[in-house]
Amino acid sequence: MIALYLAAGMAVSLILYVFRDKSTAVTVSKSATVIKAIFLTALFWPFVLLFIFFESSPDIAVKKSKVKGKDLLLPVNINSVEERELVRDPNNIAPELPFGRLHSQWQALKQQTDDDNTIWSFKTHAPVRHNNEIIEGYALVDKHRNIIDYLVVSKYKENYQTNKVIH
Structure with a gap:
């Protein structure tokens, strides 16, 4: 479960890195990118847990x-x-x-x-x-x-x- 949470966080971080605005990449600090990644991961993981719960629940x-x-x-x-x-x-x-x-x-x-x-x-x-x-x-x-x-x-x-x- 924790591995899935970490994988989701890494995926969000990778998406933020790939789609960053290259013209402002020099002025935007790394901490701002990390804060965005943490925020998106915090929003994203409950949906992952719900998906896992409904898919793995026994019939x-x-x-x-x-x-x-x-x-x-x-x-x-x-x-x-x-x-x-x-x-x-x-x-x-x-x-x-x-x-x-x-x-x-x-x-x-x-x-x-x-x-x-x-x-x-x-x-x-x-x-x-x-x-x-x-x-x-x-x-x-x-x-x-x-x-x-x-x-x-x-x-x-x-x-x-x-x-x-x-x-």
Whole structure:
């Protein structure tokens, strides 16, 4: 936070230096330029803090949203899910694994399956500020349709055409 405040002050000072009036540069003291920079920085930093606060504040609705039984779509076949969710890197840098960076979480979810627990796909809506966010993934469900655990694989805004894939 302090680094951001200092960076804002340096940016304002640099702007004042670049756009100084060169004809009066000899007569204007450095202290006057420093005073202007301090004044502009004092006016500017509260807006920076407000911006940081609103951008970094967690979306409470998303954090509290849980996958419910009504969000479950269909039970899925693990092999077909792994084939569909296989991440293929065109540069061949990342290994070809289902779910990419979420592979270990998928493995943990998959290991919990047995005769009573199966994996289902889900899709839920979470209200976020001015829009609904759609969250899709896979859930571990017991024989009574209670959700034990889940893995979120994509989130996107309801009115957007494309989705933001997490892996």
